[in-house]
Amino acid sequence: YKCYDSIKDKIIVSRNVRFCEDESGFKNCGESQHNNDYSFLFKFLSQCDDEMHDGDDSNTGGNDSRMAKDIITYHRRNRQQEVGEEEHHETIDLQPTQSGENLRRSTRNVRQPNRFVSYETFTPSHRARINAIHSHFEPSTFNEASKYIEWKNAMLEELDALRKAQTWEIQDLPIGKKTIGCKWVYKVKTKSDGSLERYKARLVAKGYTQEYGIDYEETFAPVARMTTVRTLIALASVKNWNIYQMDVKNAFLNGDLMEEVYMEVPPGLSVPQRKVLRLKKALYGLKQAPKAWFDRFNSVISDYGFHSCLTDTALFVKYTTAGIIILLLYVDDMIITGSDKEGIKECKKLLQETFEMKDLGFLTYFLGIEVAYSTRGYFLSQTKFAAEIIAKSGITDDKVTETPEAVGSKMKIDDGVPLANPTPYRQLVGSLMYLSITRPDIAHAVHTVSQFQHAPSTVHMGAVLRIIRYIKGTINKGVFMSSSSxxxxxxxxxxxxxxxxxxxxxxxxxxxxxxxxxxxxxxxxxxxxxxxxxxxxxxxxxxxxxxxxxxxxxxxxxxxxxxxxxxxxxxxxxxxxxxxxxxxxxxxxxxxxxxxxxxxxxxxxxxxxxxxSSEFQLADFFTKPLCSPRFNFLLDKLSVIAP
The missing domain is CATH 3.30.420.10 (Ribonuclease H-like superfamily/Ribonuclease H)
Known part of the structure; x- marks a missing residue:
C-alpha cells in the first residue's frame, strides 16, 4: 500500500496497513491545508508508479516539488529480532534496468501434480461423459427443488405416472390405522455420452416406520452381487461382446401390494383435507416393494425362456440357436450382453412391451460405476463417488498419502477419545465400503476402520481421513478388465x-x-x-x-x-x-x-x-498394512491402474 503522511508530506509504502474508516484522514492538520481537494495525491501516486515501472529519470524533474520526496518502504521485521529493536527502512532504488538483459527460462516439462484430478488420459467421449456427470445439480429437499421449473415439471410427471398406474386411492384414515410418511428424491439422468437426458423426481415412502405383521411381512429380494457384475464385464471383454444397459421406469409400481398400507399426502399433491392415500401398488421405499417387483419380473422373464442361475438369483441366462443371452438385474437397472445380437434386440423389444423401460445404449455408468471401453478392455472406476467422499469429509488442503494405512498400525477399541457424534464416521466408512467395489487397494484399510463403528474415537477418525487423503491422490484409479486375457x-x-x-x-x-x-x-x-x-x-x-x-x-x-x-x-x-x-x-x-x-x-x-513365495503372494495385499514400495509393487500386479 502507498500511504500519504499529511504531516511529513511523504508517501510511505508498507505491507501492514490498518484502515480507520470512521476517522478523517486530515483531522490533525486541518482541512484548510488542502481545501478538500485530494487530486494532487492521485497525480502523485500515478507519477510514482510510472517511475517505479518505467525507470525513466526524465520524469523526476517536473515542476511539482512533491516529486522530489523520498519514497520509504517498510519491511517486515525478522522473527529472531528483539521486540524493542527499531524498525529498519530503506529507500527504493529507481535506477533503470538494462533493457537488453534476457531472462532465463526453465526447460523443464510442466505437468499437473498427481493429487489433482485429470481427465486428459481419457478419450474425448468418455471425458465429456464424466465431466457432464460431475456438473449436474441435484436438490435434496422439496423447497429447494420447487425453485426450478425443471424439477417442478419432473415432479408433475412423476405424479401423473403414479395416477395412471392407479398407485393409490384417496380415503379417510380408518380408526386404529397409522400412516407412513413420504419424501421426494431427485436425480439427473444422463445419456450414454454423458449429456443431459432428463430430470427425474421420485416419490419415496418412508418404509422405516412400517411394523412387521401389520403393513408388511416378506421383504427379501435378491440383487446382483458385485462380484457377478465384475465377472460378467470381464467375460464380455474377453469375448468382445457388447454390453447394453436398460432402466425400468417406476419399476416397483409393477408389483402388486397385498397388505393394507396408508401414506400421508406428498408435497405438491392437492387432496381434500384430512384425507390420506391407501396404496395399491408397491411404492419405492416400502419394505415389501423390492420383493413384489422381483417376483413380477422373474415371472415375466421366465416366460421369455430365461432361467435364473443358482449361483446368483439375479442372473438370468437364455440359450438360443445363435448363442447365449445374459441378463443381470440390480433392482430396476439391468445390463444385457451375449453372443446372440439379434436375440438381444428381441429381448429388449419384449421387455419394453411389458414394462415401461428406457434403453440407455452401451454400458457407461452403472450403479455409480463409470465404465470406459477400448479395444484393450474395460476400465471400471468411481471417480465421481470418490470426489463426493472427499467433499463430505471436509478435507480442503492438498495433503495426500502414498498408502491408505501406516505401516505397523494396530488400532485398539480404547484408543483415543470417543467421538461425541459418531454419525459422520459411520457415513464415511459406509461410503468407503461402496467405493472398494472398484478399489481393492483400500480393502484392508476399510476392513480395519469398519470394526469400530459402534464406538469410534479420534484415532479411528484419523485413520479414515488418511484413507481419504490417499484416495484424493489416486482418485482416477480403478480396475482394468483386459480383453486379451x-x-x-x-x-x-x-x-x-x-x-x-x-x-x-x-x-x-x-x-x-x-x-x-x-x-x-x-x-x-x-x-x-x-x-x-x-x-x-x-x-x-x-x-x-x-x-x-x-x-x-x-x-x-x-x-x-x-x-x-x-x-x-x-x-x-x-x-x-x-x-x-x-x-x-x-x-x-x-x-x-x-x-x-x-x-x-x-x-x-x-x-x-x-x-x-511370500514375495509374490498377491493376497498379502489384503491382510496387513504394507510399506510404499511393497504396496505399489503388488498394486501393479492387481491391474489397478490410473489411465
Missing part, C-alpha cells in the same frame, strides 16, 4: 495370524483372477482364534476354495466350462501338506471340517495347490 481362474490366499490386537483373531485375505482381470477379493476377520499360523492359513484356504467353487459354477452358467483345476496359490507349506495328506492327526482335529472340504475339492481336481 485367458478364461482360466487363478487364486491367491493368505492369512495374518493373530493380527487383531483386540481379540487376536486372524485375518483372511484372498483374490481371484479371470485370466489377467481381478474379479473377486475379500478381507475378513476369522470367526475363531487360530492356535497356529498353519491353522489360520488353512482356514483362509477353505474360504478361498468356496469362492473358487462358486465362480466356476457361475462361469458354467454363463457358458464357460473350465476343464483344468484352478491354481490356489499359498505361501504356507504346512497347509499344502495337510491338504494333500490322507491321514488326520491331533494337530488338525479342530479344523477337521475345513480339511475335509479342501481335500475333497483337491481330490475332485477342482483346485491345485502350488506353492508361491
Amino acid at each position: 485367458s478364461l482360466n481362474l487363478i487364486a491367491y490366499t493368505d492369512a495374518d495370524w493373530g493380527g487383531d490386537p483386540n481379540d487376536r483373531h486372524s485375518t483372511t485375505g484372498f483374490c481371484v483372477f479371470l485370466g489377467e482381470s481381478l474379479i473377486s477379493w475379500k478381507c475378513k476377520k476369522q470367526q475363531k482364534v487360530s492356535l497356529s499360523s498353519t491353522e489360520a492359513e488353512y482356514r483362509a484356504m477353505a474360504s478361498t476354495t468356496m469362492e473358487i467353487v462358486w465362480l466356476r459354477q457361475m462361469l458354467l452358467d454363463m457358458g464357460i466350462k473350465i476343464e483344468e483345476p484352478t491354481d490356489l496359490c499359498c505361501d504356507n507349506k504346512s497347509s499344502i501338506y495337510i491338504a494333500k495328506n490322507q491321514t488326520f492327526h491331533e494337530r488338525t482335529k479342530h479344523i477337521e471340517m475345513d480339511c475335509h472340504y479342501v481335500r475333497e475339492e483337491f481330490l475332485k481336481k477342482t483346485i491345485k495347490l502350488p506353492y508361491v
